[in-house]
Amino acid sequence: MKHTKILILFLLFFFHIGISAQDRDRPREGEGIYAFLRRNDRVAKNDYNRFLELNKGKFGKNNSLKMGVYYTLPPKDKDASVSTSKEKPEKQKNNTPSKNQSGIKRKNPLFGKKYENYTVSSDRLKGACFFLSSGHGGPDPGAIGKVDGKTLHEDEYAYDITLRLARRLSEEGATVYMIIQDAKDGIRDDKYLSNSNRETCMGKAIPLNQKARLKQRSDKINSLNKSSKEKYKRAVFIHLDSRSKKHQLDVFFYHAKNSASGKKLANTMKNTFRDQYKKHQPNRGFTGTVSTRGLYVLEKTVPVGLFAELGNIQNTFDQRRFLDPDNRQALANWMCRGFIKDYEDYKKLNRK
Numbered sequence: 001m002k003h004t005k006i007l008i009l010f011l012l013f014f015f016h017i018g019i020s021a022q023d024r025d026r027p028r029e030g031e032g033i034y035a036f037l038r039r040n041d042r043v044a045k046n047d048y049n050r051f052l053e054l055n056k057g058k059f060g061k062n063n064s065l066k067m068g069v070y071y072t073l074p075p076k077d078k079d080a081s082v083s084t085s086k087e088k089p090e091k092q093k094n095n096t097p098s099k100n101q102s103g104i105k106r107k108n109p110l111f112g113k114k115y116e117n118y119t120v121s122s123d124r125l126k127g128a129c130f131f132l133s134s135g136h137g138g139p140d141p142g143a144i145g146k147v148d149g150k151t152l153h154e155d156e157y158a159y160d161i162t163l164r165l166a167r168r169l170s171e172e173g174a175t176v177y178m179i180i181q182d183a184k185d186g187i188r189d190d191k192y193l194s195n196s197n198r199e200t201c202m203g204k205a206i207p208l209n210q211k212a213r214l215k216q217r218s219d220k221i222n223s224l225n226k227s228s229k230e231k232y233k234r235a236v237f238i239h240l241d242s243r244s245k246k247h248q249l250d251v252f253f254y255h256a257k258n259s260a261s262g263k264k265l266a267n268t269m270k271n272t273f274r275d276q277y278k279k280h281q282p283n284r285g286f287t288g289t290v291s292t293r294g295l296y297v298l299e300k301t302v303p304v305g306l307f308a309e310l311g312n313i314q315n316t317f318d319q320r321r322f323l324d325p326d327n328r329q330a331l332a333n334w335m336c337r338g339f340i341k342d343y344e345d346y347k348k349l350n351r352k
């Protein structure tokens with residue numbers, strides 16, 4: 001009897017070690033929360049916030065991870081039951097078609113080897129369609145910044161953020177078109193993104209002439225717009241622009257003149273960013289603006305358009321923001337939140 005008790009204690013001890021070894025991990029060099037969670041396969045919607053809760057007091061500045069510290073990971077099984085409180089996708093396929101696509105596994109090679117597989121985790125953007133166009137590309141690098149002796153091209157960073165946004169929107173059930181594409185560069189967790197002129201407009205070479213370049217992507221969006229059946233469609237243009245080296249510019253959202261829906265979307269986006277900054281970087285302050293601007297792509301494309309300038313790639317402060325892949329992910333996540341809000345508002349309005 002005594003031996004049995006000891007054996008049980010012994011087993012419990014090892015069982016406990018087994019569990020904690022799974023539930024905790026130390027960050028690797030340069031890893032932020034998103035990268036850390038992704039490496040540990042915690043990609044459910046609420047994992048980030050749960051992780052913050054679980055590890056209160058263990059973070060550095062701006063919720064950075066400290067080297068050598070063990071962080072508790074949110075439980076995995078729970079995630080599944082939270083984010084897919086619905087049937088298993090395989091079952092749905094065989095039964096009468098369900099409106100719910102939540103839980104379905106999808107693949108998009110554009111996201112790169114590490115991120116090409118994803119799971120549709122909600123239907124919040126079901127019925128919404130996005131045409132995502134990252135700025136510049138091909139022979140045009142956009143604005144150029146210099147940091148640590150490296151030359152940074154706007155188009156590479158804009159593309160990475162756009163890919164991350166595309167993946168997030170897809171996870172929420174949206175239909176997403178990547179207008180500018182790079183067959184080789186997926187989502188990259190690097191600080192310094194290597195430069196290339198490989199980008200195409202959905203397979204077609206991008207011309208160098210600015211007018212021809214903008215016309216090409218606008219025409220592409222308009223033809224896809226015609227063939228897609230969704231009622232809610234948005235064209236999104238993502239830039240990290242540079243106006244002056246000195247100014248820290250924060251975030252600018254532009255909409256087409258006379259587009260009430262565009263203005264509404266831009267304001268929703270700005271407010272979402274303001275709230276997220278307040279939550280994650282309360283000391284930073286936020287100076288985002290919304291305005292109209294006679295931009296070719298906004299004027300020529302048919303779907304409601306949003307043109308976002310997410311910062312200034314020549315400004316040292318903003319550069320730091322773009323170099324960190326977690327920050328690029330955060331920008332994509334916040335835009336996704338903004339779109340969810342805008343789509344919810346749209347559905348409310350059109351229900352009546």
Ligand SMILES: [Zn+2]
Pocket residue numbers: 135136142143154239240241
């Ligand atoms: Zn630009």
